[in-house]
Amino acid sequence: xxxxxxxxxxxxxxxxxxxxxxxxxxxxxxxxxxxxxxxxxxxxxxxxxxxxxxxxxxxxxxxxxxxxxxxxxxxxxxxxxxxxxxxxxxxxxxxxxxxxxxxxxxxxxxxxxxxxxxxxxxxxxxxxxxxxxxxxxxxxxxxxxxxxxxxxxxxxxxxxxxxxxxxxxxxxxxxxxxxxxxxxxxxxxxxxxxxxxxxxxxxxxxxxxxxxxxxxxxxxxxxxxxxxxxxxxxxxxxxxxxxxxxxxxxxxxxxxxxxxxxxxxxxxxxxxxxxxxxxxxxxxxxxxxxxxxxxxxxx
Amino acid sequence: xxxxxxxxxxxxxxxxxxxxxxxxxxxxxxxxxxxxxxxxxxxxxxxxxxxxxxxxxxxxxxxxxxxxxxxxxxxxxxxxxxxxxxxxxxxxxxxxxxxxxxxxxxxxxxxxxxxxxxxxxxxxxxxxxxxxxxxxxxxxxxxxxxxxxxxxxxxxxxxxxxxxxxxxxxxxxxxxxxxxxxxxxxxxxxxxxxxxxxxxxxxxxxxxxxxxxxxxxxxxxxxxxxxxxxxxxxxxxxxxxxxxxxx
Numbered sequence: 001x002x003x004x005x006x007x008x009x010x011x012x013x014x015x016x017x018x019x020x021x022x023x024x025x026x027x028x029x030x031x032x033x034x035x036x037x038x039x040x041x042x043x044x045x046x047x048x049x050x051x052x053x054x055x056x057x058x059x060x061x062x063x064x065x066x067x068x069x070x071x072x073x074x075x076x077x078x079x080x081x082x083x084x085x086x087x088x089x090x091x092x093x094x095x096x097x098x099x100x101x102x103x104x105x106x107x108x109x110x111x112x113x114x115x116x117x118x119x120x121x122x123x124x125x126x127x128x129x130x131x132x133x134x135x136x137x138x139x140x141x142x143x144x145x146x147x148x149x150x151x152x153x154x155x156x157x158x159x160x161x162x163x164x165x166x167x168x169x170x171x172x173x174x175x176x177x178x179x180x181x182x183x184x185x186x187x188x189x190x191x192x193x194x195x196x197x198x199x200x201x202x203x204x205x206x207x208x209x210x211x212x213x214x215x216x217x218x219x220x221x222x223x224x225x226x227x228x229x230x231x232x233x234x235x236x237x238x239x240x241x242x243x244x245x246x247x248x249x250x251x252x253x254x255x256x257x258x259x260x261x262x263x264x265x266x267x268x269x270x271x272x273x274x275x276x277x278x279x280x281x282x283x284x285x286x287x288x289x290x291x292x293x294x295x296x297x298x299x
Numbered sequence: 300x301x302x303x304x305x306x307x308x309x310x311x312x313x314x315x316x317x318x319x320x321x322x323x324x325x326x327x328x329x330x331x332x333x334x335x336x337x338x339x340x341x342x343x344x345x346x347x348x349x350x351x352x353x354x355x356x357x358x359x360x361x362x363x364x365x366x367x368x369x370x371x372x373x374x375x376x377x378x379x380x381x382x383x384x385x386x387x388x389x390x391x392x393x394x395x396x397x398x399x400x401x402x403x404x405x406x407x408x409x410x411x412x413x414x415x416x417x418x419x420x421x422x423x424x425x426x427x428x429x430x431x432x433x434x435x436x437x438x439x440x441x442x443x444x445x446x447x448x449x450x451x452x453x454x455x456x457x458x459x460x461x462x463x464x465x466x467x468x469x470x471x472x473x474x475x476x477x478x479x480x481x482x483x484x485x486x487x488x489x490x491x492x493x494x495x496x497x498x499x500x501x502x503x504x505x506x507x508x509x510x511x512x513x514x515x516x517x518x519x520x521x522x523x524x525x526x527x528x529x530x531x532x533x534x535x536x537x538x539x540x541x542x543x544x545x546x
Contacts, residue, residue: 013430015429019429198374
């Protein structure tokens, strides 16, 4: 079955659109599989995503149930990763926290990547006054330090996950727009784009069907590498009390509330910190490997 | 489809690169433009195709003046083949996808059959259809580029040095293909080249450009015999004769 797929996908003379597309994907996957760090990153992310999805099945306790008689317990058979300052099971809260943290990251990426891509491609393709206006707006957002702008934005709205996502998204898109614009500038004058103009296609069709797909590989690489900094910004907002609100188990907020015990019960803040470290590192590995596979300049 | 170009002027910024070019091409004829690099010959062609909006003068197809911004229907009648087949095909799309773009834009029916037809018209195997440009040779890519122009079922084909990026043996194949297609599909050609022998192989009339001016128009026959007036034409001719028959 797998070898049949392999032969079908790697055929030098594909006979349908689908076969050609799968052939390309399969070659990219083979390429990616050869990178051990990338595979480690992908595995860690897959495990955390599964943990987040299956949290209700994997959890041993209720993330909000307090056991005040058993505060700050060390890891044991009953509480695999110990308990926090209110006697809540840390393992369970890490599972549910993965939902909040990864959910925030995915929400930010879903908001930011298409926006940055669209703005960059439009600015790059049309040039002139459109380019100037869009890029000056981008510069304005780029000029603010990320966390400061996010903090101000959350403070102006109300602290919470949704505001944190919006705030991070608002500060995260400018680099993508700049990158998409740079990529667009390199292809907009090329003959193959001129050929598409000679089909009578509208500028929008050319931008979104022919130029944007050329900018996405480097965008995907950049987004994956930025995932870790988005996670850290999300955690920082949580740490500063501007992100997820208690009792919601967000990793950054968990560190924030447990930081008082860092010398006596060090494992309580340590465990969410390790979770953040692992996921950030995994995203960096993944991004590095994807750069090798997807970035056309590398090939 | 007859083509009339009258006093065509094209500027980039405040630098004028085409300074009042005029010529006519009869229905079904083939007109060649020769000149050195930078003489403005490709610029004339791109303006005719509608890729340049900074021109003045008159460009008319079948006696109808072409507007600055061409309507989509224009591109069903006039198509262009670019110089470099390595840069004129989208690197991440299959041949099928590249060829189907124009039919999709114009809502043409039966796209599958049309693609199969143009592939055989340019003598490409059907197995090339779902491959990517990087899996094809230079000559095959140029055939794809010609097929992409043909799928519009055009009446005019603008050729911008269609063979200069190819090996000599492949050049002949492509030139013969273009010559056959002109007869089969009743096409009118305007071809730009710096190579006189390529031009005289395909074109009945030749215009010589230097520094933005078209200094002379002669028939291919006269060019071969050396019946030329302008010093520059003579110079170009001697140069290409010398290149072909090294002393």
